[in-house]
Amino acid sequence: LSGVAIFAFTLLVEHLQASVRKSTLTARRLGQYVLLQEIGEGANGMVYRARHALLRRPVAIKLLSPDLTNETSAARFEHEVQMTSQLTHPNTVAIYDYGRTPEGLFYYAMEYLSGINLDQLVRQFGPQSPSRVIHVLRQVCGSLAEAHRIGLIHRDIKPANIVLTRRGGLCDVVKVLDFGLVTARHARGPDKQAKAIVGTPHFISPEAVRNPDEVDARSDLYSLGAVGFWLLTGQTLFDSERVEDLLTQQVKFMPALPSQRLGRPLTPDLEEIIMRCLAKNSEERPPSAQDLDQFLACCADCGSWAAPEAEKWWDANMAGIEAMPPPAMAEKTLIIER
Template identity: 35%
Template sequence: MRRYAPGDVLGGRYRLTELLGEGSMGAVWKARNLSLSLDVALKLIRRDCAVPEAASRLIREAQATARVSHRAAVRIFDLCFTEEGEPFAVMELLQGRSLAQALAESGAMSPISAVQLLLPVIGALGAAHGAGVVHRDVKPANIVLVREGRRTVPKLIDFGIAFTEVRAAGDERRETLVGSPAYMAPEQVRGGQESDARADVWSACVVLYELVSSRRPFGGPSSISIVHDVLRLAPPRPEALELHPRLWEIIERGLAKDPDGRFTTMAALGRALAQWAIAAGVAHDVTGASLVDYWLS
C-alpha cells in the first residue's frame, strides 16, 4: 500500500495538502475540508506502520481528546475512517511553535512569565481530569504556542497515552513504561499501577522548573540515569528561584516522590501559583484571563 501524498482525499472530503510531522506510528497532515472550505489537521496512521495496536491507540487518543473542553487544549472535530478502514482524527489546525522550540530558541523565562504561560495549561489539565482523563505525557513538545490576535494561547496536545476512567474499567493490564522519562512521575517510571492526576501535577512542575532554568530537574545522559534520578534524587533549586522561595516551595511540593506529598489536584496547584503571581503584582495569565476570576473565585 503506497504512502499518503498531497492531493489524497480521505473520508470523501479531506484533501491532504502538507505533511506537518511524522512519528514512528503516526503522521499529522494539514488538510482541506472540501465541504466547508476549512483547513484542519489530520492525525493518521502511517501506512508503513507495523504496530498492530496503532489503530486502537489512535481511536483512544481521539476519544480522550474529545472529552476535554478548554481553551488551552487542542480541539478535535471528528473521528473518521479511510476507504481501507483505517481511523484518522480531524483536529483544529494550530499555527505556532512548540514550547520546546521556544525554549531552544529563546532560553529560560522569568519566573513570572513562566507561571503566566503555564497556568492556562494547568487549567486545561484540570478540565481533562474533571472529564476523567489523565494526560501522562505533559512536556514542552506537547504544548503549542498559538497567536490569537495580540495574545499567545498555549495549547496542550497529544493525548496519545492518556489514561481514562472508561479505559480503566475495561482494561486490567498493568502499565508499561510509556512516555518521556525526564517528565514522568516516579509511579509512572515504576509501573505496576495506574497513575492518577498527581502524575500530571509532577510533569507540570517539571515543565515549570525547565521554563525558569532552561534545564530539566532530572536530566542524566541516558534514560537509565534519568530514571535513577527521578526515583532517588532531590532536584536542585534553580538559581533563578533563589529570590522566589515561595515559588520554589510550590515546585518542590509538586515534585514530591510520594504522590501523597504533592498537590492533590491541578486546581490546588493552579491556585497556589495564581496566589504567588498575584502577590508579585500580576493580574492576568498569558491569555489575558483574570487570575482572580479563574483561580480564586
Template identity: 40%
Template structure:
C-alpha cells in the first residue's frame, strides 16, 4: 500500500454500465424499500380520498359524479384493492420487489377506475375542454412515487392512458352517454399523450439517479449500507463486502470538504495516505484494523476498517458517569499498548481523546479498547523534524486534550504529546469533567499552556487512590520531560497499582 490505489469497476465498464442502467429491471434494495413505503402511503391516501368522494357523491347527488351503478361498480372495488395494497406494503407481506411489481398493476387498475368515473360525468358542450384529465395526472404522478425502468414505465403508462378512450367507447356502446365531438375528444386525450411521454422521461431520470446513487456507494469490493456518523472532514458508513460475509466500516472524505483548491486537496491526499498507511502498519490488537484504502473515481478518499460494536469513552461517561478507578486503569493500559507500538514506529497520534477511544466486545473479551482515527498522525525520525502535513498555521488536535507544546509550538511533538492527552482522558473518565473548561477554544488551549490542573481527586465523587492521582498529574505536566517517558512506562506505573478489582 505504498501508493494510492483506484478501486472499483474498470472505467470502460463503468461507462458501458451507466449507458444501459436505465434498462435494468430493479432499483437498489434500499431505494426499493423507500418505494414500498411510498406505495403504502399512496394506497392509503387513495382509500381516504376515494372513500370521501364516494360518501360525498351519495350525500350530494347534484355533484353528478357519474351514474349510481358505475359509482358502486368502480369506487368500492378500487377502494378494496387500495386497502389490500396498503396492508401488503405496510406489513411487508411480500418482498419489496414483488410489491413494486404489484404497484405497476395497481397503476393500470387505478387509471381504469379513474377513466370510468371521469368519462361517466357529463362532458362540457363544445370543443373547449381545458386542463389535463385525471388519468393524465395519475400517469404523470406515478413515476415519482415508484420509479421504474423506461421500458416498464412505457408499457404500463401506455396501458393506463388507453383505458380512457377504451372506457369511453364502452360507456357509449352501453348507452350511458353520447359520443362527444371529435374536437372535444382531441382536447381531452391529447394531454394524456404528453403525460405518457413525460412519465417515461421522469421515470428514466428518477430511476437513473437511483442507479447512479447505488453505483456511487460502491467502493472497491465494498458497498456502503448505512451512515454511522461524521465529524471533521469525514463520515463513517457501515459497509458490506460483495463476496465475504465480513462487515466493515468505511471512513469517507469527500473532495468538497477541502476549500483551498488543488494545493489543499493535494495536502489532504498526502495526509489521508499517511493515516491509512500508518494505521495499517500497526499490529496491536488495541489499534483499529485497516483492511483497505484508496481514492474513489469522484476524488473521495476512503479506507475500510473493522466494524466495532460498542461505544466510545465520551459516550460512556455521558451515559454512565465517572468510572471506577480500577476500570479507568484497565482502559488506560490498553490505550498504552496501542500507543507504545505507534511511538516505537515514530508515529504520534496527536488527537487522543475519549471520542477516539472505543470500548467494544472483542471475541469473548469485554471492555476491550481500540484506538481510532490516526488522522492527525505525525511521523518522526531521529534525524528529521516532525511532519507538518497539515493546514498552514493551523493547530492540530482537540483543544480540551491539547498538550502545551502543541499550543505554543516551542518544543517538538513526540510520544509524550499523546501521554498528555491520555492524562486528559484519564481525568475525564475519573471525574466526568474536562481538565480545563473555558468559553472559547482559544481560552481552553491557553489554560492548557499556562495553568496548573486541579487534582482529579478533588473533583471526583469517588475516592481516587493517591498513587493514581499522582500518575494523572504527572501526565499533565507542562514540561514533556517531567511526564512518563513512554507509553510503556505509563502502563507499568499503572500496573504497579494492582487495581484488579471488579467494577
C-alpha cells in the first residue's frame, strides 16, 4: 500500500509541476522574453516567435513541453542546445541564450527566421531549377562541413529542417535547423540514442536503418542527396507512406533517376552527383561535405542562380508568405530504440 501511495503522490507532484509550467506560458512571458505567437510544434516541445523585452529583437524560443519535462527529456534538450551552440557557420541557425525558469520550464532562444523551408517551397512552388538547387545545396554543405569537422552528425537533414531566408540584404540565404538529434562521433560512454534508428523515413540513410552504429558524415550526405532529389522533382525517393516499406526501400532499392521522375531531362552532371549521394554503400558517396560542395561548384548550372535572380523571385513570391507562421512539419522524425 505504501508503494502505491508513493507512486500516486509522485504522479500528483508531476501533474502540479506541469500545471505551474503551463501557467508560465499562459502569462506569455519567459524570463526576459515576451512570447508572441506559437509557430511550430515537435515531438518534445513548441517553438514561439518572441522578442527580447529590452533589446526588442525578434527571436524564436524553443521550449520543452511542460507535459514531457523529466530528467531524460531535459538532458536531451540541453544536449541539443549545447551541440548547436558550438556551430558558428552563417548557414547554421544561431543560438542566443539558454535558460530554465523558476517554474522549471527549459527553453532556448535562437535567431528568428522569416522565410520558407524547403518542404513548403516545393509544395507551394513545385520543382526548382537546377541552378537554384545547386545554390541551396552548396550552402547546406557549408553548414554540414563545420559540424562534421568537429565530429557532429546531424542525422535528420530533410526539407523541413532547411529554411530559406533574407540576411544582410541577400535572398535565398540557407539556415540549417534542428540539431536536436545530433550525435558526436567521438563521444565517450554509452549513447543509447546513437544505437536507435533515428531520422525521417523519406530521407534517412540506409546505414541509419541497417546499423545505426555505422552512421557518419556521409549519412548526412545521403539525406542531402534526397533533399536535392525533392527539390529537382517535387517528389520523395520512394512513394510508400508505410514506415516499414520506406525503411526497406531505403536499404535495398535505388530510386529512379530524377529526370525519369520529373519527366524531362536534367543536366547530367547534377543528376550524377545526386545519384552518387544516394549510393547505398557510403564508400561510394562523396567523401565529405567539402568534396560535395566542390562537385556542385563544377556543375554547368552553378552560378546561374545568383543575387539578382533570388531577389526577383522573392519580390514576386514571398511578400505574403513571410508574414505567415510556418505550417506544421509534413513528416515527423522517427526514433526507434533498439
